[in-house]
Amino acid sequence: MTFPSATLLAQSALSGVFIGSMYGLLGMGLGLAWGLLHIINLAHFGFAFLAAYLCYQLASVGGIDPLLTLALIVPLFFALGVAVQWLLSRFAVSPLNSLLATFGLTAIIEAGIQYFWTADFRKLESVYSGQKLRMGGLFVPIPELLTLVLALLLGFGIWAAMRYTNLGRALRALAEDAPMAAAFGVNRRAHALLLAGVCGALAGIAGVCLALSFTLTPSQIYAWVGVVFAAVMLGGLGSPLGPLAAGMVVGVSEAVTMAFASPSWAPIVSFSLLIALLLLRPGRA
């Protein structure tokens, strides 16, 4: 093992921050639904990939700017999120059963993606791809920078909304003590559906970012599960900024591992971290 140069390490740390913002963006919707709705939505990853493929289709075949596809994808995935939540709450599922049911849903989405787009690798070529800024000795790719900016904006936006608006207060009250909040006149069903819609929309936005930066293939859906769960559990359930910060910690530690060892070792960092967290952090979930 040779010791990597300072530039390589700095570049690794930077790409760790970028991939960490992707983890955070994916984790935001997952963690909000888990913490506030007690739904562990594996289909969140399926939705993100579905959005990524839709963005790919619209942008590469329809010739639309990938960022403009958000105008279609955000409302569509808001509706999908609402629909799934409606179904799950209709049958009053436990957290474990929500995990199982959305596992099945993810398999359906994966099969659907494989049917329409095949299992081939797909890479979105857009005006943004391959564009880089040069800062000092470091390269800053534009698609990744867009992900980081979007993640920060959404993270702080949702944090502020949860903290300062009546809607956010109602949601937090419901998570803490639902019957009491209901007694104070908070409409539980409507708020749950709204929040699930927001989580769905977040999956859609994360999907567009995925399409901008990454090569897509259906089986990649599961590659994100471990690391994003690790970020969510590390950052705290039901918080929008926690997963983002934790995602960056995980991302940087992975990227530095890759600088020292072979890239194929990277998954072991996040999955070991997830196992350690599950064992050592009581009361996190």
Add this chain to the structure above:
Amino acid sequence: MPFLHLPAFYESFLYLVFHWIVLATSWNILSGYSGYFSFGHGAFFGAGVYTTAVLAGKYDVPFLWTLPAAALVAALLGLGLGAVVFRVRHVRGELFALLTLAATFVLATIVLNTPIDGGPGVYLSAVPVPKLAPTASGAFYMMALVLAIGTVFIAYAISRARLGLGLFAIHDDEDAAEVMGVPTYRYKLVAFGVSCALAGIAGGIQALFVSYVTASGTFNITVPLTVILMSVLGGTRSWGGPAIGATVITILLYATTAVDQPVAGKAAVGAVLVAAILLMP
């Protein structure tokens, strides 16, 4: 059966049915009886696959001798994981499911990056199939049949024994069971060990059946998804339910592959799982 000289297709198809019966029933011994849903059955199945692949494919150990080794490696992995996990009181339900899923990917990464596999996969095409029947497919059929009968019998015996009653009690209310004197830690560990050992043997046989194993093909989400589906569909509290679920789902999957729609098969499995979870009481 193999001595009737039917076309090899029937033997191979029945091999698959028995293979899934073993995996689903062995999963059910811990997860179904005690309610600790494991998403990591693929890890123990994969441990068996790679034990046989490495011993038979690289060190020329006779195939049948690798099967006890496959059981042992898988069981030790399960006992090691269980010895840590079952000590931690809050790792139940969905957290146990996530943890076992993560363990699968850790194991896959280790296998992929060490000389166990190293990346290109392991070939077993030079390994002779044991002469248990006139044809190779017949031999696989015989091995899987014996293993399936053995697994279902073990599942039956456990469900009738103190161990099974203890596991059912853990499922219903673990804290109450503990207070009533059920040694919950030991019961869960024993059930996990048995469950993993059986999955390991199934993996060992499967390694020779497919004769070329890769890390991504072994440690993917298919095994946990399918066994959970089969067991939930068949009934997790009965010893025979997973076997029935396995038979039905294998036929369903085969039917969609036969008409050249394997993707539709995957979607159908997902849809059945969603429907089963939502509609079952």
